Amino acid sequence: MQIFNPLVCSVAILILASIGCGSSTTYDVVAASGTVMLDNKPIEGVSLTLIPQAGIKGRGGYATSASDGTFTLQSAPEVMGVVPGNYMVLFRKYAMPDGSPVPPGTSAADADLINQLPEIYSHPEKSPIYATIPATGPEGLSFELSSRPGKR
Template sequence: MSRARTYWLLLTGAVIFSGCGQQSDRWKAQRPTVAPASGTVTFEGLPLEGAVVVFQPTAPDGIGASALTDSDGKFELKTFPPESGAVPGSYSVVIMKTDAEDQPSEDAAPVMVKSLIPIKYSIAAKSGLVADIPPSGLENISFDLKE
């Protein structure tokens, strides 16, 4: 499994299911309705593959969604994986693309994480990226990141 995919899976679990165990049927029946939400991420006009896209709700009681971009920079948000969709609402968006570099060590090899895009895109307050998902969904979200 690639490091980007591993990172995405860990991030998805931490953001969406923090503190939760296996979902019960009761929880599934009570969870909010989601709408289709997908789009494309490019960096300097080129598709950004392997980037983690996280939609953080602006409402204090909102539920986030995340995705991993494919080789064409396309993503499909998931709030309750493996099912697709995002809860309608307003979001701040962060996008991360990293390359972990193993550092030599005699004991355990620590990992240095290097951002492959400007770090501002990984901080909600600095990214400048926002999105509104209507109840009908939004399937053409586009983010063109610049150096």
């Protein structure tokens, strides 16, 4: 019976473990920004999440709206823009249980935060909102939410 050299085994394990590590797949992204409104008014602090639909590569995108309702999408903390294609868009606006703004550094799990937007906008099986990001980048996305969806 032959005994393997521990150094050779260790090197082999490190090589096998490192295959794929540090080689992140990148995709071409385009700049995408826009505005989110609630009842015809700009809304601040809305978290937007783009969920890729069939055939879209990459992770999707996310953004948070500013005080004037504007947002700029990104794919990762260091990647501004998103992969062109079709996405479902989810929206959330968190607040403390008493309705006050969320203090910086507060964890959603620790603070029992509430979503101030109707559930339909944050539910991946119910969201009625989709967006298409063209390869040339959109002119400017515009999302109009209602505090009473389905009501006119």
